[in-house]
Amino acid sequence: MRCDVVAVGTELLLGQIVDxxxxxxxxxxxxxxxxxxxxxxxxxxQARIVAALQSVLRDADAVIVCGGLGPTHDDxxxxxxxxxxxxxxxxxxxxxxxxxxxxxxxxxxxxxxNLRQAMVPRGASVIEQKRGTxxxxxxxxxxxVIYAVPGVPYELxxxxxxxxxxxxxxxxxxxxxxxxxxxxxxxxxxxxxxxxLQPLIxxxxxxxxxxxAFLASGWEGIKVRLTARGADDAxxxxxxxxxxxxxxxxxxxxVFGYDTDTMESVVLDLLRAQGxxxxxxxxxxxxxxxxxxxxxxxxxxxxxxGVVAYASDVKFDxxxxxxxxxxxxxxxxxxxxxxxxTVGSSVGLALTGVAGPAEQDGAKVGTLCIAVAMPAGGPxxxxxxxxxxxxxxxxxxxxxxxxxxxxxxxxxxxxxLRQLLQRP
Amino acid sequence: MRCDVVAVGTELLLGQIVDxxxxxxxxxxxxxxxxxxxxxxxxxxQARIVAALQSVLRDADAVIVCGGLGPTHDDxxxxxxxxxxxxxxxxxxxxxxxxxxxxxxxxxxxxxxNLRQAMVPRGASVIEQKRGTxxxxxxxxxxxVIYAVPGVPYELxxxxxxxxxxxxxxxxxxxxxxxxxxxxxxxxxxxxxxxxLQPLIxxxxxxxxxxxAFLASGWEGIKVRLTARGADDAxxxxxxxxxxxxxxxxxxxxVFGYDTDTMESVVLDLLRAQGxxxxxxxxxxxxxxxxxxxxxxxxxxxxxxGVVAYASDVKFDxxxxxxxxxxxxxxxxxxxxxxxxTVGSSVGLALTGVAGPAEQDGAKVGTLCIAVAMPAGGPxxxxxxxxxxxxxxxxxxxxxxxxxxxxxxxxxxxxxLRQLLQRP
Numbered sequence: 025m026r027c028d029v030v031a032v033g034t035e036l037l038l039g040q041i042v043d044x045x046x047x048x049x050x051x052x053x054x055x056x057x058x059x060x061x062x063x064x065x066x067x068x069x070q071a072r073i074v075a076a077l078q079s080v081l082r083d084a085d086a087v088i089v090c091g092g093l094g095p096t097h098d099d100x101x102x103x104x105x106x107x108x109x110x111x112x113x114x115x116x117x118x119x120x121x122x123x124x125x126x127x128x129x130x131x132x133x134x135x136x137x138n139l140r141q142a143m144v145p146r147g148a149s150v151i152e153q154k155r156g157t158x159x160x161x162x163x164x165x166x167x168x169v170i171y172a173v174p175g176v177p178y179e180l181x182x183x184x185x186x187x188x189x190x191x192x193x194x195x196x197x198x199x200x201x202x203x204x205x206x207x208x209x210x211x212x213x214x215x216x217x218x219x220x221l222q223p224l225i226x227x228x229x230x231x232x233x234x235x236x237a238f239l240a241s242g243w244e245g246i247k248v249r250l251t252a253r254g255a256d257d258a259x260x261x262x263x264x265x266x267x268x269x270x271x272x273x274x275x276x277x278x279v280f281g282y283d284t285d286t287m288e289s290v291v292l293d294l295l296r297a298q299g300x301x302x303x304x305x306x307x308x309x310x311x312x313x314x315x316x317x318x319x320x321x322x323x324x325x326x327x328x329x330g331v332v333a334y335a336s337d338v339k340f341d342x343x344x345x346x347x348x349x350x351x352x353x354x355x356x357x358x359x360x361x362x363x364x365x366t367v368g369s370s371v372g373l374a375l376t377g378v379a380g381p382a383e384q385d386g387a388k389v390g391t392l393c394i395a396v397a398m399p400a401g402g403p404x405x406x407x408x409x410x411x412x413x414x415x416x417x418x419x420x421x422x423x424x425x426x427x428x429x430x431x432x433x434x435x436x437x438x439x440x441l442r443q444l445l446q447r448p
Numbered sequence: 449m450r451c452d453v454v455a456v457g458t459e460l461l462l463g464q465i466v467d468x469x470x471x472x473x474x475x476x477x478x479x480x481x482x483x484x485x486x487x488x489x490x491x492x493x494q495a496r497i498v499a500a501l502q503s504v505l506r507d508a509d510a511v512i513v514c515g516g517l518g519p520t521h522d523d524x525x526x527x528x529x530x531x532x533x534x535x536x537x538x539x540x541x542x543x544x545x546x547x548x549x550x551x552x553x554x555x556x557x558x559x560x561x562n563l564r565q566a567m568v569p570r571g572a573s574v575i576e577q578k579r580g581t582x583x584x585x586x587x588x589x590x591x592x593v594i595y596a597v598p599g600v601p602y603e604l605x606x607x608x609x610x611x612x613x614x615x616x617x618x619x620x621x622x623x624x625x626x627x628x629x630x631x632x633x634x635x636x637x638x639x640x641x642x643x644x645l646q647p648l649i650x651x652x653x654x655x656x657x658x659x660x661a662f663l664a665s666g667w668e669g670i671k672v673r674l675t676a677r678g679a680d681d682a683x684x685x686x687x688x689x690x691x692x693x694x695x696x697x698x699x700x701x702x703v704f705g706y707d708t709d710t711m712e713s714v715v716l717d718l719l720r721a722q723g724x725x726x727x728x729x730x731x732x733x734x735x736x737x738x739x740x741x742x743x744x745x746x747x748x749x750x751x752x753x754g755v756v757a758y759a760s761d762v763k764f765d766x767x768x769x770x771x772x773x774x775x776x777x778x779x780x781x782x783x784x785x786x787x788x789x790t791v792g793s794s795v796g797l798a799l800t801g802v803a804g805p806a807e808q809d810g811a812k813v814g815t816l817c818i819a820v821a822m823p824a825g826g827p828x829x830x831x832x833x834x835x836x837x838x839x840x841x842x843x844x845x846x847x848x849x850x851x852x853x854x855x856x857x858x859x860x861x862x863x864x865l866r867q868l869l870q871r872p
Contacts, residue, residue, distance in 0.1 A: 037484050039475030040663065042468055046489070051463030060461050061496060063489040065470070072485060079503065239464065304735075304756065310742025311728075311735030314756040318734025321805050321850060329762040332728065332738040332754040334747075338791050342753075367762050381745050426745060 025196035026059040028084040030076050032092035032101055033175060034067035045090045045180055052184060055235060055251035056202050058192060068092060073104035081108070081168055086192060088184075091175030093158040095138045105163050105170055106145040113143040116150060116159075123157050151187040155179050162191060169195070193253075202253045205264040207271055208281040210245040210439045214238050217246060220275055234267055243431035245280070245287065280442055287438045288316050288323075294445040295326045295371065300399075303369035304330035305343055305359035307350065308377040308392065312434050328369040333359060339376075342366060350376055351387040356395035357415035364397050364413055372397035372413070375437050379426045390422045390429055394437045396444050416444060449620035450483040452508040454500050456516035456525055457599060458491040469514045469604055476608060479659060479675035480626050482616060492516060497528035505532070505592055510616060512608075515599030517582040519562045529587050529594055530569040537567040540574060540583075547581050575611040579603050586615060593619070617677075626677045629688040631695055632709055633702040634669040634863045638662050641670060644699055658691055667855035669704070669711065704866055711862045712740050712747075718869040719750045719795065724823075727793035728754035729767055729783035731774065732801040732816065736858050752793040757783060763800075766790060774800055775811040780819035781839035788821050788837055796821035796837070799861050803850045814846045814853055818861045820868050840868060 092101030120142035127134035151160030234252035343362030359374035377392035400412035516525030544566035551558035575584030658676035678684040767786030783798035801816035824836035
């Protein structure tokens with residue numbers, strides 16, 4: 025089964041928008057075991073859209089066309105598909121009513137051209153719109169098929185998962201249920217993960233289901249994605265459960281979560297479960313750790329705040345760090361203890377290091393000292409700022425330019441805290 | 449003149465990497481007045497690469513192939529181009545020597561397959577490599593041309609600007625010098641900018657040189673890019689100087705910088721020039737403003753640090769904000785004054801607001817209160833923390849989800865500070 029992609033829009037060719045839709049579709053199709061061999065960007069020009077569709081359909085079994093389904097005169101995907109099908113457009117009354125009703129319910133006057141979105145090539149079936157105004161289309165061309173979806177990513181994603189992927193799987197004779205599970209990891213390189221998981225990957229290659237893919241995601245870590253197919257939801261879930269557990273068992277220390285978990289959501293959940301609050305003291309990252317923790321809605325019950333101690337004097341005067349060179353674990357530990365007192369948190373996380381471009385205090389670019397201050401006796405023994413604190417620390421060397429080093433510092437520090445919070 | 453793009457790499461089709469190269473090239477080509485009508489992604493498969501090149505060359509005058517020039521067995525762009533040209537590959541001794549020398553100079557053993565990168569289709573000329581090991585290629589096909597460049601973005605950008613664009617312009621008979629200037633703006637929507645600049649845009653449409661484009665860039669603001677062509681550098685510069693000034697004169701209050709300027713670099717430069725230091729007090733943005741200021745190398749002479757006052761108690765206890773509801777300009781002003789005292793800065797910038805998902809203290813999602821504390825008597829009158837401070841404040845409503853609102857809050861606050869620092 026081969027399904028290619030045609031992305032429509034002059035703005036894509038002009039580089040005003042990067043075409044992430046075809047990348048996303050390629051990823052989804054690959055996970056489902058469907059080949060995508062050619063992905064094309066073409067402008068809002070009917071002759072070129074038609075030529076691209078005809079050319080792609082010569083070799084592929086199916087093609088997904090993204091974009092050009094809106095109400096304006098340069099939205100000509102519908103007309104182009106009708107030309108490829110050798111037919112004409114007709115008004116789809118149900119869709120037209122739905123569009124008119126949507127405007128009425130919002131007390132907005134509907135411009136007449138919105139009804140263009142209710143025009144459907146004869147012989148095509150409709151993918152109902154759930155979010156936008158434009159429906160998707162399933163358009164048979166001989167024994168092949170053109171799917172048309174809006175270019176708005178969240179509309180496209182929803183229609184692909186609800187209607188296109190099931191239709192593709194039915195056409196390919198594959199089992200019709202498909203689902204993925206992502207293991208979120210940090211602390212091992214992609215090649216390192218690959219090496220440790222190689223025997224399991226070899227086994228998966230033999231059985232063919234689920235598939236496994238690595239997705240390097242910057243300061244989000246490396247994602248290991250399992251995608252399983254099966255006759256029903258229960259069998260798919262069972263496959264994912266057992267293989268995810270097998271992956272985790274091989275690299276247990278680097279798996280910090282699953283699917284929509286993030287490093288910060290995991291850390292916040294651990295703190296919350298142990299009745300702890302957190303304060304952050306940052307030098308090299310200058311506020312990025314606090315910025316990331318507070319990106320999570322609902323973090324305010326755990327996250328008290330922090331001190332950005334960029335100038336050394338702020339470390340000394342606000343956080344009570346003893347004067348001296350500031351790139352050291354001693355400094356980081358003093359910062360971690362200091363921030364607990366300043367913001368009244370039970371746990372303190374501190375970072376000091378060198379992002380470059382130049383060395384500092386004799387420490388190389390990439391040096392990161394991380395410290396965590398916690399109630400003595402371990403988590404849960406004290407949640408006030410008055411209790412006795414013990415500080416742990418570590419030093420890591422991070423690669424990359426200033427921006428990369430700072431981003432990797434954020435996830436490294438949160439991961440260090442996670443490991444301490446998960447210690448028995 | 450029409451130049452299409454073929455991006456080579458199975459990883460692009462699998463969605464493991466988003467193809468930003470063709471978007472970048474499309475943007476550059478459009479700025480130079482060259483059409484790009486079709487952009488194709490194809491995998492590491494010689495038959496498909498050859499078919500894509502032949503298909504594109506039927507309609508276009510030129511094609512840029514990105515990627516597949518590396519040393520490994522799946523790097524087959526060279527072989528594919530030779531097939532399209534109807535010729536064979538030969539070893540280019542100068543390139544081979546250069547590659548061997550590069551490895552020797554780094555004391556690294558060169559695997560034999562690296563010399564694959566010195567193979568060149570007969571009749572092609574070479575674009576010398578400056579950064580990586582693979583050279584680019586200029587390959588005539590009848591009166592048309594295939595350019596091949598590595599897929600690594602910074603290698604591609606450098607070769608495009610140095611060799612491909614001049615060659616394209618020479619072929620098109622256009623003046624050979626081209627350059628751009630970007631006006632960085634914040635505070636006016638894209639449609640608002642468009643409306644205010646419409647008479648000037650109409651005039652540019654008539655004269656055709658320079659061209660003007662808007663590039664919406666999230667929390668970097670909206671960029672207005674002028675691209676001019678001319679016979680020599682001096683005439684291009686003169687065109688850009690005069691038109692950039694005409695644009696600025698129409699929307700003077702929103703232009704904060706040019707080209708590589710960023711809002712944070714402009715603010716840091718203004719502070720530095722006035723002998724001021726800064727501290728940041730953040731609630732809703734949780735450290736993102738400080739994180740952005742410290743992203744700039746060399747910010748440490750101006751940026752003292754900050755307080756992330758996420759919990760209300762931190763606002764009261766650390767920053768001395770009077771107890772009460774915390775989403776107000778009063779609170780923001782107290783935070784701005786407080787952070788000057790806490791971190792010993794002469795200027796304080798403070799943000800409090802509601803990023804959602806829910807309302808807070810009766811303030812709607814999107815509300816942002818910004819305050820700046822400065823030495824009384826204006827900038828330059830006092831740079832210590834002991835001087836008298838005066839605080840200014842404003843409230844803005846920002847759109848978007850939690851992430852967008854927080855990002856727009858960062859640039860809105862920095863822009864407010866910029867405007868105060870630039871006041872006569």
